[in-house]
Amino acid sequence: MSTESVTAQSKRKREHGLRDYVIRRLLLMIPTFIGATLVVFVLCQFLPGGPIDQARLRMMTGGGTGGESSGGGSSRSTAVANVSDKDLEGLREYYGFNDPIPIRYAKYMKKLVTLDFGNSFRFTVPALKLIRNRLPISIYYGVITTILTYIVCIPLGILKAIRHRTFVDNATSVVIFVGYGIPGYALGAVLLTLFAVQHEYFPLGGFVGQNFESLSAWGKAKDLVWHSILPLVCYMVGSFAFMTMLMKNSLMENMSADYVRTTLAMGLPSRRAIFVHAFRNSLIPLATSFGSTIAIILTGSLLIERVFNIQGMGMLFFESIQSRDYPVVMAHTIIATVLLLVGNLLSDICVAVVDPRVRFR
Numbered sequence: 001m002s003t004e005s006v007t008a009q010s011k012r013k014r015e016h017g018l019r020d021y022v023i024r025r026l027l028l029m030i031p032t033f034i035g036a037t038l039v040v041f042v043l044c045q046f047l048p049g050g051p052i053d054q055a056r057l058r059m060m061t062g063g064g065t066g067g068e069s070s071g072g073g074s075s076r077s078t079a080v081a082n083v084s085d086k087d088l089e090g091l092r093e094y095y096g097f098n099d100p101i102p103i104r105y106a107k108y109m110k111k112l113v114t115l116d117f118g119n120s121f122r123f124t125v126p127a128l129k130l131i132r133n134r135l136p137i138s139i140y141y142g143v144i145t146t147i148l149t150y151i152v153c154i155p156l157g158i159l160k161a162i163r164h165r166t167f168v169d170n171a172t173s174v175v176i177f178v179g180y181g182i183p184g185y186a187l188g189a190v191l192l193t194l195f196a197v198q199h200e201y202f203p204l205g206g207f208v209g210q211n212f213e214s215l216s217a218w219g220k221a222k223d224l225v226w227h228s229i230l231p232l233v234c235y236m237v238g239s240f241a242f243m244t245m246l247m248k249n250s251l252m253e254n255m256s257a258d259y260v261r262t263t264l265a266m267g268l269p270s271r272r273a274i275f276v277h278a279f280r281n282s283l284i285p286l287a288t289s290f291g292s293t294i295a296i297i298l299t300g301s302l303l304i305e306r307v308f309n310i311q312g313m314g315m316l317f318f319e320s321i322q323s324r325d326y327p328v329v330m331a332h333t334i335i336a337t338v339l340l341l342v343g344n345l346l347s348d349i350c351v352a353v354v355d356p357r358v359r360f361r
Helices: 003-046 051-062 073-082 085-095 101-112 127-162 167-181 184-198 217-255 258-265 270-288 292-299 302-308 313-322 326-354
Strands: none
Touching: 003 101, 003 326, 051 085, 127 167, 127 217, 127 270, 127 313, 127 326, 167 217, 184 217, 184 302, 217 270, 217 302, 258 270, 270 326, 302 313, 313 326
16 A cells, blocks of 8 residues: 555544544533533522512512612512512513423523524613624624734743743743733723823723714724723733743743654754744644633623723623623523533644644544
8 A cells, every 4th residue: 555545544534533523522512501501590590689579679669669779688578568469470471480490491492592592681682682792892802812912922932942041031031920910900900090091192991982983994993903902901911921931831841852852863953843843742732722712702801891991791791690681691601601612622623733643533
């Protein structure tokens, strides 16, 4: 058998193994997805202060009792006493709480097949519409943060590994670990105080300016960049140190491996030994973390969004939990769960692409 036929056969086996592996992983995602969504669904049913409790308080206040809508235990019990059983039954039927939890979950999953996440209790609009309006903002910050992080951290990690224990390595390590020790939201508050309040170089917050729609295309681009600089710095500060040190340590480990020493002993130039042989294997740890960043990208960062008043997915999820907006909470949970499961699968595929030793069986 010729070398070409052996190579082609090996390639076909690898492709078939990858296909079978992806199919198995997709099938395993089904029970994982059901388990995750079922837990959140059950928790939403038992949390106090839900839509029925809020409707009771509104009905009580409208009836002239003068109760406070604080959500406390005394207000809740007073509301129960002043709302008739007929009204309570009507509220349960309206919000779909008159069925047992398993039946409610089955009905919800049946609607989910058609991407019907239900209507928001708070805004009385489809939950999917709210997410569709917020998702591009989180995608924008998440994708740019990920691209900038990989573009900066991989070359910097390589430089630190090659110049280990030199001035360059020590100086960059100080900057990296100082940045890593500062939470993104705390850094955001400092940056806003210095560059937005005191010197007014940047806006106080928001995704775009109030006059964004009236600007030209170039003006819109400048306005978007102007509003994005400070939040992007805060988004990057946490993952920046982790990715840089991960790249450095992985490359140093491979540079000291026997196969690199052997290539150097055989007369291969050190640059080629590092960037052709050691570098590819050093990307394996980075590939394993690639897929898990997808869910983080789309779910947003609550604290940073609150500091900069960015109406992203993190803020939507937080506000939905506060207002007990269960359809939006479930929609956010479902999207995050699917992205995390798919991201883990992509991580495995990325590892297989980077590491030819991986075999799918």
